[in-house]
Each structure stands twice: as C-alpha cells, then as structure tokens.
Amino acid sequence: MKASLRLGRSAGIEIGIHYTWLFAFALIAWSLAEGFFPDRYEGWARSTYWTTGIAAAIFLFVSVLIHELAHSLVARGLGYPVESITLFIFGGVSQIRGDAEKPRHEFYIAAVGPLSSLLLALVFWVILTQAGLERAPLRAMVGYLAFINAALGIFNLIPGFPLDGGRVLRSAVWRATGSLVRATNIAATVGQAFGWALIAIGVFQVLATGSIIGGLWTAFIGWFLNGAAEASRRETAVQVMFSGVKVRSVMDQSPPFVSPNAPVDGIVRDQFLAGGRRAVLIGEGDRLLGIATITDVRKLPQEKWSETPVAAVMTRSPLKTIGPDEDITAALRMIAENDLNQVPVIDGEHTVGMLSRAEIVRQMQLRQTLGLRPPAEKAG
Numbered sequence: 001m002k003a004s005l006r007l008g009r010s011a012g013i014e015i016g017i018h019y020t021w022l023f024a025f026a027l028i029a030w031s032l033a034e035g036f037f038p039d040r041y042e043g044w045a046r047s048t049y050w051t052t053g054i055a056a057a058i059f060l061f062v063s064v065l066i067h068e069l070a071h072s073l074v075a076r077g078l079g080y081p082v083e084s085i086t087l088f089i090f091g092g093v094s095q096i097r098g099d100a101e102k103p104r105h106e107f108y109i110a111a112v113g114p115l116s117s118l119l120l121a122l123v124f125w126v127i128l129t130q131a132g133l134e135r136a137p138l139r140a141m142v143g144y145l146a147f148i149n150a151a152l153g154i155f156n157l158i159p160g161f162p163l164d165g166g167r168v169l170r171s172a173v174w175r176a177t178g179s180l181v182r183a184t185n186i187a188a189t190v191g192q193a194f195g196w197a198l199i200a201i202g203v204f205q206v207l208a209t210g211s212i213i214g215g216l217w218t219a220f221i222g223w224f225l226n227g228a229a230e231a232s233r234r235e236t237a238v239q240v241m242f243s244g245v246k247v248r249s250v251m252d253q254s255p256p257f258v259s260p261n262a263p264v265d266g267i268v269r270d271q272f273l274a275g276g277r278r279a280v281l282i283g284e285g286d287r288l289l290g291i292a293t294i295t296d297v298r299k300l301p302q303e304k305w306s307e308t309p310v311a312a313v314m315t316r317s318p319l320k321t322i323g324p325d326e327d328i329t330a331a332l333r334m335i336a337e338n339d340l341n342q343v344p345v346i347d348g349e350h351t352v353g354m355l356s357r358a359e360i361v362r363q364m365q366l367r368q369t370l371g372l373r374p375p376a377e378k379a380g
C-alpha cells in the first residue's frame with residue numbers, strides 16, 4: 001500500500017502505517033474520550049478520559065497488529081513469503097506474496113485471524129476479572145479491550161469475502177467444488193450483500209437515531225467491503241483465466257525502438273497516430289534509454305514538437321521492467337502497483353518486447369469471446 005509510514009520490523013516482517021490510519025486513530029481516541037468512557041463512567045477528570053481513550057486506542061492498534069501478525073506467521077509457516085503488514089483506516093492488511101495454492105492453506109491463514117482476536121478478548125477478560133485492578137480507568141480500558149477484540153473476532157467471522165470468514169467460506173467451497181472461481185463468486189456475493197446491509201444500517205443509524213458519525217462510519221465500512229468484494233471477484237477471474245500464461249505470449253514482440261534524437265512530432269505521427277501505439281521505447285542499438293508515452297509528449301507544448309528530440313521528454317532508465325517468462329498475473333500486479341500502462345520486457349541485457357495494459361485487456365476479451373477454458377484448476 002502506498003503512502004505508508006514505516007514503523008519497524010517484527011519477526012522479519014515490515015510493519016507500516018498508511019496515512020488514513022492516523023485519521024482512524026484520532027477518531028477512535030476522540031470517540032472513546034468524549035463518548036464511550038464518559039457515557040459509562042462518571043466523575044473522571046477530562047484529562048483522565050483522554051489518557052484512557054488514547055491508551056485504549058494504542059492497545060487496539062496493538063491488537064489489530066497481533067491479528068495481522070497471526071495471519072502473516074501462519075502464511076510464512078506454510079511457505080508463502082510475507083513482505084509487510086500495513087495498518088490502514090479499516091484495520092490491517094498483510095501483504096502475502098502469491099495466493100494460497102490449496103484450500104487447506106487458505107483456511108489456516110484466514111481462520112487464525114479471528115481466532116487470535118477472540119483469544120486476546122479472553123486474555124483481557126481474564127485480566128479484568130482476575131488481576132484485581134484497582135484503578136477505575138484501568139479497569140474501564142481493559143474491559144473495553146476485551147469487548148472490542150471479541151467484536152473484531154466476531155465481525156471477521158462473517159462469511160463475506162474479503163473478511164476472514166469469507167476466506168474460510170471460500171476455502172470450504174473451493175475444497176468441495178474444486179473451483180476457485182466459483183468459490184470466490186459465492187464468498188464475494190455474501191461479502192457484497194453484507195456490505196449493502198451495513199450501508200443500510202448506517203443510513204438507518206443516521207436517520208432514526210441521529211447518530212451521524214456512527215452511522216457514516218458503518219456505511220463507509222459497508223461501502224468499502226462491497227467494493228473490495230467486487231474487486232477480488234474480478235481479480236480472481238483474471239488470475240484463473242491467465243494462470244500459466246507467460247508475458248512472452250502476450251507482449252508486443254517487435255516494439256518500435258526509436259532513436260533519442262528523433263523529433264517528437266515524427267513519433268506522434270508515425271507511432272501514436274498511424275501505429276496506434278501509446279508508447280515507444282527509446283534506445284541506441286539495443287540499449288534501452290527510456291520510454292516515451294502519450295503522457296510524456298503532452299507535457300511539451302505542440303508548437304515545440306518539431307524542434308524537440310524525444311530524449312528531452314521521455315521517461316529515462318532505470319525503468320520498471322519485467323522478464324518474458326514471468327506470469328501475466330505477476331505482470332498485472334506489478335503494472336497495477338506502479339500505476340503503469342506499459343512495461344518493457346527485458347531478457348538479460350536485451351530488450352525483447354513491450355507489455356501493455358491495453359493488450360492484456362484485449363487478450364482477456366479475446367479469451368472470453370472464444371470461450372477458452374482456463375487450465376484445469378488445482379484442488380487440494
């Protein structure tokens with residue numbers, strides 16, 4: 001996830017905070033200090049409400065981190081490399097490289113999350129009832145943490161994708177039917193229905209109870225879940241359709257290689273307009289110097305196109321590149337993460353092609369129109 005702040009490493013996993021999380025932290029601390037604690041415990045100093053609210057928000061943050069670490073450690077134990085954990089406004093995401101290859105793996109990785117939240121709830125509850133805490137704010141905070149972790153555990157057990165419970169459901173349907181696409185469709189449909197239900201509940205909260213912030217927050221989470229479910233449905237369909245397909249078979253195998261001295265207007269005329277391309281590689285011999293895209297060219301006023309060499313507007317090397325034998329799904333992920341439209345394909349020292357987002361989409365439509373069946377899906 002972009003725009004995140006690095007916090008450090010834990011068990012070799014990078015921990016980061018996305019800037020949206022700061023907003024969630026402030027909102028939670030504020031609602032605890034001004035609403036939750038004063039409503040339940042009377043007569044504290046205002047500063048006590050705030051220190052308790054902030055401390056509870058910090059422990060909530062640690063709890064979410066433990067939940068994510070549990071996912072990450074199980075994934076790593078099953079052989080999936082884990083790059084990082086990022087906390088953002090709605091919780092946390094573990095960046096696990098590659099998707100689960102077997103339903104059993106997905107089940108373990110997903111189920112351990114809610115389990116760790118419920119375990120944390122139990123730990124806080126035992127502290128609350130057994131540790132003989134004397135100070136009221138401390139008791140209030142531990143009680144809140146027991147409650148919120150139980151709520152998090154239960155919320156995540158709801159069987160809608162992409163919640164943990166949705167992943168558990170997906171792993172079960174995947175195992176039963178052998179089809180990852182069908183399993184994803186079912187789990188994502190439940191996820192979307194749940195998202196819509198949350199939006200409706202949020203609207204009801206605002207209209208019927210006048211709880212504007214609480215209602216908006218609920219609706220916002222519903223809207224996010226709904227979108228995430230739809231996105232994962234699409235992503236899985238693409239992944240399955242392209243499984244085993246290599247960059248080599250989708251790339252443009254003879255992309256034009258233009259001299260850095262070529263004037264911009266010639267490239268616009270010959271490559272963009274006549275050739276229907278959106279980008280050309282710029283190089284000498286087969287040494288890649290950069291790439292010139294429509295976006296690069298548009299930065300230069302049109303009257304200067306004829307007198308300016310393309311070297312002046314191109315995006316220079318080092319560029320993001322990809323190898324010809326990488327999977328298309330890996331290429332797609334890389335293209336999306338870096339927000340690119342095309343990427344040069346490099347084999348060792350040589351530039352062997354160019355892969356564009358547009359061509360991948362065209363191939364996808366072609367495969368759909370032809371009714372090509374994806375390679376047999378693995379079941380475990």
Ligand SMILES: [Zn+2]
Nearest residue numbers: 113114156164
């Ligand atoms: Zn989780």
